[in-house]
Amino acid sequence: xxxxxxxxxxxxxxxxxxxxxxxxxxxxxxxxxxxxxxxxxxxxxxxxxxxxxxxxxxxxxxxxxxxxxxxxxxxxxxxxxxxxxxxxxxxxxxxxxxxxxxxxxxxxxxxxxxxxxxxxxxxxxxxxxxxxxxxxxxxxxxxxxxxxxxxxxxxxxxxxxxxxxxxxxxxxxxxxxxxxxxxxxxxxxxxxxxxxxxxxxxxxxxxxxxxxxxxxxxxxxxxxxxxxxxxxxxxxxxxxxxxxxxxxxxxxxxxxxxxxxxxxxxxxxxxxxxxxxxxxxxxxxxxxxxxxxxxxxxxxxxxxxx
Ligand code: PYC
Numbered sequence: 001x002x003x004x005x006x007x008x009x010x011x012x013x014x015x016x017x018x019x020x021x022x023x024x025x026x027x028x029x030x031x032x033x034x035x036x037x038x039x040x041x042x043x044x045x046x047x048x049x050x051x052x053x054x055x056x057x058x059x060x061x062x063x064x065x066x067x068x069x070x071x072x073x074x075x076x077x078x079x080x081x082x083x084x085x086x087x088x089x090x091x092x093x094x095x096x097x098x099x100x101x102x103x104x105x106x107x108x109x110x111x112x113x114x115x116x117x118x119x120x121x122x123x124x125x126x127x128x129x130x131x132x133x134x135x136x137x138x139x140x141x142x143x144x145x146x147x148x149x150x151x152x153x154x155x156x157x158x159x160x161x162x163x164x165x166x167x168x169x170x171x172x173x174x175x176x177x178x179x180x181x182x183x184x185x186x187x188x189x190x191x192x193x194x195x196x197x198x199x200x201x202x203x204x205x206x207x208x209x210x211x212x213x214x215x216x217x218x219x220x221x222x223x224x225x226x227x228x229x230x231x232x233x234x235x236x237x238x239x240x241x242x243x244x245x246x247x248x249x250x251x252x253x254x255x256x257x258x259x260x261x262x263x264x265x266x267x268x269x270x271x272x273x274x275x276x277x278x279x280x281x282x283x284x285x286x287x288x289x290x291x292x293x294x295x296x297x298x299x300x301x302x303x304x305x306x
Pocket of ligand 1: 060231
């Protein structure tokens, strides 16, 4: 029987599962080589960690290994049921809170991800600031024809993953509309991918905030079709890039981005011009330490694929 040790947390409601031991190590002397090796191991050894019956589809897994980039604390690969993600903001916050739980001290640490080095400042056991990879708008006000909804206009932007940020949602961003938002954003994702932007793997919709301290509320569809319970670190980075490009937010000015469930990130950026450096601050809480068991005769050993 295979046994894999994990530590679970949530970041502003969005779950993260850090692999501690028991899974095979991706090989390679660079993070790029390790990503390729991870992708080969994914189906047999990692996917079941983020699927029912041992998880659910919203869970983002985190593989960590000794750094191949000397300035970094760890090499890090985030993954969900579809495979590896580029970066993950909530996952970085969850990882740092998990590392604090097992003994690292507050301070600033660098992490080597497949899309670049990010800096994570552990302020206390629960509070983390993530300085993300350079973020930028790829295309402005792109019109897309979406079956059943007509023309939808949005920006395409990079924030560590590639986002389509809808400007004219026909559905209000309120938790009562979760099912309708999921159906709508899945249709948008299919249309955007087919109409010139195959790299888009997240769709983001905005509306007025519910919290008095927030500037905006979002709903984010992730690869695989689940929604982000947190305000999405890479999605908030993509939004900062669009606000900066439109001259709507100055460097250092604070954006409070609320999630669909009412949690929030504080976010700001440095720099001017085509690329900005976003910082996202959020809180994570460790929820469990588990030894997951995989019996050879368990018909669900690889997880349930829906
Ligand atoms: O926080 O960047 C993020 C994220 C991506 C997918 C789920 N969360």
